[in-house]
Amino acid sequence: MVNAIVKEAWTSRLGVILAVAGSAVGLGNFLRFPGLAAKYGSGAFMIAYFTSLLVLGISICWAEWTLGRYAGQKGFHSSPGIFHTLIRHPMGKFIGVLGVIIPVVIYMYYVYIEAWVAGYAYYFLFTDKLSLGGDVAAYKEFWIKYIGANENGFLLSDGGQVIWFLLAVFVVNFIVIFRGLARGIEFFCRWAMPALILLALVVLVRVLTLGTPNPDLPEQSLINGLGFMWNPGHVGDQLLNPELWLAAAGQIFFSLSVGFGVIITYASYLTDKDDVVLSGLTASSANEFCEVALGGMITVPAAFVFLGAAGLAGQGTFGLGFQVLPLVFSQMPVGWLFGGMFFFLLFLAAITSSLSMLQPGIAFMEEGLGLTRKQSVALLGLLTSIGCLFVVYFSKDIKALDTLDFWVGTVCIFIMATVIIVYFGWVMGIERGWREAHKGADIRIPGFFKIIMRYLSPLYLITIFALFVLFNVFGWNPQTGAFTPTSYVSDLVGEHPNDVARMSVALIVVIIVFFLMLIAQAGKRWDGQAADRKKGGGS
Amino acid sequence: MSTGGWITMILSVGFVVTMFGWSMGKVLFGKEPSEKLHSLDSIDTRDTNGE
Numbered sequence: 335m336v337n338a339i340v341k342e343a344w345t346s347r348l349g350v351i352l353a354v355a356g357s358a359v360g361l362g363n364f365l366r367f368p369g370l371a372a373k374y375g376s377g378a379f380m381i382a383y384f385t386s387l388l389v390l391g392i393s394i395c396w397a398e399w400t401l402g403r404y405a406g407q408k409g410f411h412s413s414p415g416i417f418h419t420l421i422r423h424p425m426g427k428f429i430g431v432l433g434v435i436i437p438v439v440i441y442m443y444y445v446y447i448e449a450w451v452a453g454y455a456y457y458f459l460f461t462d463k464l465s466l467g468g469d470v471a472a473y474k475e476f477w478i479k480y481i482g483a484n485e486n487g488f489l490l491s492d493g494g495q496v497i498w499f500l501l502a503v504f505v506v507n508f509i510v511i512f513r514g515l516a517r518g519i520e521f522f523c524r525w526a527m528p529a530l531i532l533l534a535l536v537v538l539v540r541v542l543t544l545g546t547p548n549p550d551l552p553e554q555s556l557i558n559g560l561g562f563m564w565n566p567g568h569v570g571d572q573l574l575n576p577e578l579w580l581a582a583a584g585q586i587f588f589s590l591s592v593g594f595g596v597i598i599t600y601a602s603y604l605t606d607k608d609d610v611v612l613s614g615l616t617a618s619s620a621n622e623f624c625e626v627a628l629g630g631m632i633t634v635p636a637a638f639v640f641l642g643a644a645g646l647a648g649q650g651t652f653g654l655g656f657q658v659l660p661l662v663f664s665q666m667p668v669g670w671l672f673g674g675m676f677f678f679l680l681f682l683a684a685i686t687s688s689l690s691m692l693q694p695g696i697a698f699m700e701e702g703l704g705l706t707r708k709q710s711v712a713l714l715g716l717l718t719s720i721g722c723l724f725v726v727y728f729s730k731d732i733k734a735l736d737t738l739d740f741w742v743g744t745v746c747i748f749i750m751a752t753v754i755i756v757y758f759g760w761v762m763g764i765e766r767g768w769r770e771a772h773k774g775a776d777i778r779i780p781g782f783f784k785i786i787m788r789y790l791s792p793l794y795l796i797t798i799f800a801l802f803v804l805f806n807v808f809g810w811n812p813q814t815g816a817f818t819p820t821s822y823v824s825d826l827v828g829e830h831p832n833d834v835a836r837m838s839v840a841l842i843v844v845i846i847v848f849f850l851m852l853i854a855q856a857g858k859r860w861d862g863q864a865a866d867r868k869k870g871g872g873s
Numbered sequence: 874m875s876t877g878g879w880i881t882m883i884l885s886v887g888f889v890v891t892m893f894g895w896s897m898g899k900v901l902f903g904k905e906p907s908e909k910l911h912s913l914d915s916i917d918t919r920d921t922n923g924e
Contacts (some may be wrong), residue, residue: 351900377877380885559919561874564882612903616896627886776903 342411342515343603349520354600355620356523356686357506358591359530361447363625364680365655367585368563368634372646374578374600377566382571382582387622390583390798393783393791395618396749397758399601399610400771406602412698414853415593416602418860420757431849432750434698435596437691438714439742439845440594442721444691445507448479448684449500450656451677455497459674464660470645473657482729486834500726504719507685511692512711515603515811519689523729526682527620533679534628540672541636554642559635562643576801576812583798588744588784590621591690593751599694606773615777625833626684632676635838640665657679692718698849702856717845724841728834737838740806740822748799755795758787 342348371379405416413433417426457463466472480496482488510518545553572578591597601610633654637646640662644692649658663673692714699710728734758767764784771779804810809818819828 348900375887377881380881384885384888557874560882561878563883565875566881584904612896612899616893616900619889619893619896622889626889627893631886632880776899 337484340655345516346522349516349524350600351616351620352523352527352616353519353686353690354591354597354613355839356683357594357596357600358529358589358617358687359683359822360589361451361587361655361680361684362589362651363621363683364534364629366651367589367625367629368632369649369651369654370581371630372634374575374581375567375569376564376588377569378572378575378578379582381569382579383586384455386579386583386586386794387618387795389695389786389790391590391592391796392615392618393584393787394795395597395614396771396779396783397588397755397767397787397791398592398597399614400767401754401758401762402598402601403604403606403608404770405598406604407606410701411599412701412760413598413603413694414698415555415599415701415854418857421761424857427853427860428850429753431846431853432746432753433598434694434849435842435845436593436595436742436746436750437693438695438718438849439721439738439842441675441688441718442723443690443738443743444684445504445688445718445722446496446500446725446735448688449496449680451680452503453480453496453499453682454656454660455674455677455681456464458660458663458670458677460537462670464673465664466661467807468661470641470657470661470793473661473778476660477652477656481732482726483732484729484730486730487825487851488729489828497726500722503681503685503688504722507688507692508711508715510689510705511696514640514707515693519693522689523686526686528591528681530682530686531624531628532677534624534632537672537676537679538628538632540666541632541639544636544639545668546685547639551642554639556639558636559638560631562646563630563634577805580798580801580805583794584744584802587751587798588747589625590618591687593749593754594691595694595750596690598754600690602697606770609774609776611771611775611779612777615855616649627772636662654703687757696853699857703852704859704861716799724838728837730834733832733834734838737822738823741839742801742841747794748802752792752795752799754786755791759792764788813859823833 344353358419369382401420402416405419408419410416410419414430416433417428417430420426421429421541452466464473464476466476478484482494482496488494510522513521514517541555544556544559548554587593597614604610614844634646637649637654637658640657645658645694646654659676662674663669663676666672672718695714695717696707696710699705699713700707703710705713725734725738762770764787767787768779768784806820807823809820810816810824811818821832824830825832826839
């Protein structure tokens, strides 16, 4: 036995599947996916989307489940510990820093968004604050004021109501995480995930029975709304658009939470008698069900029915979620109830994701620094509170949130996922990885996935990452061939740098350095433990 | 809504519903009970259960 102290474990297979599915299902399923599918023409988009699901999503997911369980058998449950055992080199554990800082930093801003949806659910159910009429501008104005996007430091002003919701969701997150893996996360996800799906089905039925609410505008019917979402467009031409492939792959990638540091940590609490193949597939398919069958049928069709195509034009994830949809629900009969249900299901989707972001940090502090759970929760609580206050204070144009999301919530995840799939296919070796994945497996992975996981997944991932850098860092315009660095670059090194963006990147660097120092300390502890075992002749 | 739209919607939604239904069915009604895991049942967080 590697660690003398019995640590945590899942208590049921369904529990771990629901916990992983809960981690994956988030706001993007209901707000981002439908917007992208409608924007790019769903016929071509869904081809690219399902291709990415096969090549990127499920493949990396299986690799991550397998590597996590493999390292968990060696007694490690945190990303640095897992890479310490996977890469037998003194530097190996430092690669695992990504698996800690990604979820920790994302939590710092994600919990803030979670507070937004909690607030909207409360406002719909218990107040008439979101009965703002039929003009989307009123909802935009409300949202901007609500989150303080007009000015930095709104926290100190009178209007910072969202702070109370933030405080509440922060406390709930840490109470659940304090209760541990099984009694906290697993218990919570076992009721939250079925409740989320049930609520979504009720809202879906309401949307599908909307008909044509305004007889004066017969073109704004549900059928036309579904058509706006699902009509395929010019599939051949659209498939040649690299931005479509980037959007589809990115949606699959971030929606399934691969490369996040969460799946690898969750799977480390399983033994090699436990299945990971069917469990990984089930968790992924639960995410896809919520995204395509629920998210794809609710959001855009409902918005179209009340606003038409013009009202949806140019709306991003936040615009759709916090400006368009509140208007839609406020115009609907019994809209307070359906709006409340919708935002409460978004809250459940968000909290099951944010909970998963805390466990990798807790696991590292427990096994790397030898802290008790109470100490780990306190330390992580302090750290994430500081980061969250930074995001909340620098709320103007949500610049801090956006900068952290770009560099950590996107770029670092690409890097982490590449490390995982390359390790699985090339360092561990596909044959050994294959055998490892099938230990205790209930189903077999089709043989052609060997080729996908060894060759196609890394190649596809690196290609998508290169496209991402071209478009989102260097600002490549494929029509003109010109490069105009995006704001993510010009905010840092341009002629007119943005102080908040610079401070956000500085915060990321400080967090990385801080965790690298902790990992160095943890390495000494693990080496000491290994030496003690050797001396004692233990296994 | 065009015929292509119906086909895209039915294929997309049908695929994810089938995949989810099949895998959940295997988990819930397969040879291994969904409530069973081989990992340790006991939870010891060292400081939250009265130790």
